[in-house]
Amino acid sequence: MDTLPKTMTFSCLVKKGQCEIRKRPIPVLKDYDVLIKMKACNICTVDYQQFMGLREHQGYPMAGGHEGCGEIIALGDKVKDFKIGDMVALGYQGCGHCPACRSGHPSSCETFRSESEDGYKFGEFGFADYTVKSIDSLFKLNPNLDPSEAAFTEPLSTVLNGMKKLHVKPFETVVVIGAGPMGLLNALVARAYGARVIVSELLDPKLETARKMGFIVIDSKAEDPVKRVKEITDGEGADAVIGAVANTKAYDQGVQMLKDRYGRFLVFAAGYPEPELNISANDIHYKEMEIYGTYGGTNDDFEDAVKALSTGMINVSALVEAKYPLKDMQKAYQAAVDGNYRISIVFDEK
CATH class of the missing domain: 3.90.180.10 (Medium-chain alcohol dehydrogenases, catalytic domain)
Incomplete structure (x- = not known):
C-alpha cells in the first residue's frame, strides 16, 4: 500500500x-x-x-x-x-x-x-x-x-482449551447440550477427537443444522434428553457432557446424562443471569465425577485452531x-x- x-x-x-x-x-x-x-x-x-x-x-x-x-x-x-x-x-x-x-x-x-x-x-x-x-x-x-x-480462530481456541481438559478419547460418547455456534463447534472438535457425538437442542433450525452436520440429535422439547442418552448408550450414560448453553435446567440434565462412574462435565458457557449448577457433593465423591470450567484459549490453543481451520480439518x-x-x-x-x-x-x- x-x-x-x-x-x-x-x-x-x-x-x-x-x-x-x-x-x-x-x-x-x-x-x-x-x-x-x-x-x-x-x-x-x-x-x-x-x-x-x-x-x-x-x-x-x-x-x-x-x-x-x-x-x-x-x-x-x-x-x-x-x-x-x-x-x-x-x-x-x-x-x-x-x-x-x-x-x-x-x-x-x-x-x-x-x-x-x-x-x-x-x-x-x-x-x-x-x-x-x-x-x-x-x-x-x-x-x-x-x-x-x-x-x-478465537472461538475454536476456546473450544480446544475445554476439550483438552476433558481428555476426550476415541470411541467415547460425548453429549453437547446446545446446537448454537459454540455448541456445534464443540461437537465438531469432539468428533475430530474420535468421539461419538450426541447433540441435544430444542430449537428446530438448530436441530436441522446439527442433523445436516451428521451428529446424533435429540429434540429436547419432544423427548426426555436424559432418557434418550441412556437409550443410545445402552443404559451406561455419556463419558462426557459439555454444557454449551448457560441454563440451569440444561446443566441439571447434563449431570444426569453422565455414566455412573468417572463421568466428566464441562461448564463451557457463561450466562447472564447466572445459571445454577446443582450437583451433589456426595455424587462427585462416590461417582468420582470430574467437573471442569473453561474460559478463553491459550496461545497453544490458538496455534491448534489455526491448523484445524487452515487445513480444513474443522469446517x-x-x-x-x-x-x-x-x-x-x-x-x-x-x-x-x-x-x-x-x-x-x-x-x-x-
Whole structure:
C-alpha cells in the first residue's frame, strides 16, 4: 500500500441497543506492532449480550470485536517473523511479560480487555477497517480461507482449551447440550477427537443444522434428553457432557446424562443471569465425577485452531449465518440477537 491510512473507522456500543460508527487516529506503531487491514470480525456472545443490556458491567463506550482476521499492511521497526501480506487471526493481547502472558495465558493478564488510552472499554477494535496489534497476539492463517470462517480462530481456541481438559478419547460418547455456534463447534472438535457425538437442542433450525452436520440429535422439547442418552448408550450414560448453553435446567440434565462412574462435565458457557449448577457433593465423591470450567484459549490453543481451520480439518462454513458491512452494524447486532449462528462483519469483501 503506497499511502498508509491515518484514521480508522470503527463501531462502538454507546448504550443498550445502540452502536455508533466513529473515527479515531490510527495509533503509532510500536517496535513490535503491525497495522492490519481487517477482513472480517464476527459478533460474539460477549458483544451482542452487551447490546441486549445483559453485560452492563463491561462498560461503555465498548469498542469490542475479538473474533477477527485481517491482512498485515505495515510493520513496526523490530517485526521479523511477520511480513506485509500475511493473513492473521486476532488473539488475546496481554502485557507480554507477566507470569500469565509468559506461560501462554494472556486471557489471565490484568491488562486483558482493558480500557484503551482514549477511554474505550474492552478496547479491542476488531469492528474496524484498520486496527493495530502487537505480534504476540497474532497467528498466521491460510490466506485462502474465507475471512468469516477464519474469524472462528478465537472461538475454536476456546473450544480446544475445554476439550483438552476433558481428555476426550476415541470411541467415547460425548453429549453437547446446545446446537448454537459454540455448541456445534464443540461437537465438531469432539468428533475430530474420535468421539461419538450426541447433540441435544430444542430449537428446530438448530436441530436441522446439527442433523445436516451428521451428529446424533435429540429434540429436547419432544423427548426426555436424559432418557434418550441412556437409550443410545445402552443404559451406561455419556463419558462426557459439555454444557454449551448457560441454563440451569440444561446443566441439571447434563449431570444426569453422565455414566455412573468417572463421568466428566464441562461448564463451557457463561450466562447472564447466572445459571445454577446443582450437583451433589456426595455424587462427585462416590461417582468420582470430574467437573471442569473453561474460559478463553491459550496461545497453544490458538496455534491448534489455526491448523484445524487452515487445513480444513474443522469446517465452520455452516456456522456463518449472514454477513454485513460495518456501516450496517446496528442491523448486524439485531441479526445476532435474533439469529442462530454467527453474524460476520466483513470489510472490502471480494
